[in-house]
Amino acid sequence: MKRKLLYALLLTAGTMSSVSAQTDEQMLARIREEGMLKSQVMATALQFTDVAGPRLANSPGLKRAQDWAVNELKTWGAVNAKREPWGKFGKGWEIQKNYVAITAPYYHNIIAIPKAWTPGTNGLVKGDVVLLKVDSLPDLAKYQGKLKGKIVMMDVKGTGGQTYRADASRYTDSALTAMGNATLAPAGGGQRRGGPGARGNMAAAAALRQALPKFYLAEGVSLVLSQARGTDGTVFTSNGASYADTAKAVAPEIETSTEDYQRILRLSKAGVKVGLEADIKTEFFTNDLQGYNVVGELPGTDPKLKDQLVIIGGHLDSWHAATGATDNAAGCAVMMEAMRILKRVGFKPRRTIRIVLWSSEEQGIHGSHNYVLNHFGDAKTMVLKPEHAKVSAYYNLDNGTGKIRGIYLQGNAAAGDLFKSWFAPFKDLGATTVTISNTGGTDHLSFDAVGIPGFQFIQDGMDYNTRTHHTNQDTYDKLSEDDLKQASTIVASLVYNTSQRDEMLPRKPLPVAQPPKN
Known part of the structure; x- marks a missing residue:
């Protein structure tokens, strides 16, 4: 009797398992x-x-x-x-109008995106671009009192030419095999790169980055041009101010394509005046x-x-x-x-x-x-x-x-x-x-x-x-x-x-x- 009961239980369990597997296959199909x-x-x-x-x-x-x-x-x-x-x-924000163009030595509409959480220009602004040569905090002093209403930019390197790599790619079989065979790396940090000098240079650069927004606002510049990361008209965008409701005000700032930024920079360094006009409207949302x-x-x-x-x-x-x-x-x-x-x-x-x-x-x-x-x-x-x-x-x-x-x-x-x-x-x-x-x-x-x-x-x-x-x-x-x-x-x-x-x-x-x- 016990053998028959055991056999019946095993048969029932096997049948239920088979039915469950069949149900899964049907549902997955x-x-x-x-x-x-x-x-x-x-x-x-x-x-x-x-x-x-x-x-x-x-x-x-x-x-x-x-x-x-x-x-x-x-x-x-x-x-x-x-x-x-x-x-x-914190605050919401959106762009409601965005027009930026070179007007001299000829007209050219440029690719430019306002940085997130920055203000607009409060109407159309026009003027010659002023190239600032600032490598450290003391360099700011020579521009004090000279930038009100100006459109400013910094001397920044370009991308260095074409890389000739495909934009899009899929995982190769060998790459996926390597991922599947990977072992978990042990916890713990690697060796710190750079000595005290390198850390000092990084600290100085960070201090300059923090000082610039305050300087631009205090001097009353009308627009700041920044070079975005990217090539071939692609602009990798970012924020130019904090979204916090307690954030301090900043000057209007746009990120331009590398190609447009470098064109303006080359002309300015060659002594050619670059006229630019911009009409940017942004809005902040603070109700919720x-x-x-x-x-x-x-x-x-x-x-x-x-x-x-x-x-x-x-x-x-x-x-x-x-x-x-x-x-x-x-x-x-x-x-x-x-x-x-x-x-x-x-x-x-x-x-x-x-x-x-x-x-x-x-x-x-x-x-x-x-x-x-x-x-x-x-x-x-x-x-x-x-x-x-x-x-x-x-x-x-x-x-x-x-x-x-x-x-x-x-x-x-x-x-x-x-x-x-x-x-x-x-x-x-x-x-x-x-x-x-x-x-x-x-x-x-x-x-x-x-x-x-x-x-x-x-x-x-x-x-x-x-x-x-x-x-x-x-x-x-x-x-x-x-x-x-x-x-x-x-x-x-x-x-x-x-x-x-x-x-x-x-x-x-x-x-x-x-x-x-x-």
């Missing part, structure tokens, strides 16, 4: 069909870029994109969709200084697991020179599409699936850092909240438009075999690599910092670092539709597997609390 053949990822990307416009932190463009995302999640059937405040950020993330959920259905979370996300904010397509409308569109796919195929997750689209990542991953602080725990003290124990994994996408080639384990070796099995069905789509290595610079770090499994995907670089990242070229037409379809499908599949697994993903040992500063 439906996810793949929806993601690859019925995709809406480009329609979402269009809303985040061309429709919303630039999405600088706390700007009207970011709010437009956030409001659209909340409404779209609700339309798809997500619950708890909202803009959730995470704490104080709070930062917000977009949140929405597909609720879990398993009585024992529904309170646990699988979280996906990317940062929705961008820089202001273009519409932030590859950085990071692409990642947010993929994560939105993953939610749509899972809802569309009728998936009833065991664990709750939550999407969060972060804000203020570009200023220091503030949105995700404060979200983790509010919900899960403090990375400095390692004082954790009850929700911390309920997160199985966080998946992030923020490396451009390139297809997913694998995943960074962020040192979580115990999750390696699991991901290898989950990526196995996507070998034909080029996603196979699981690397123990860490990667940084984006929002998964906020989760990893408190010991929650946080992962960033390996993506083909394309022209992210050479042409689109933080530039005036980061527009919708730089997106690769096929790559984003592939990424959406893979993310949806990994989320499915993570939600359905009996156990949560394995975790690394908790980080150690940081010692208090004296």
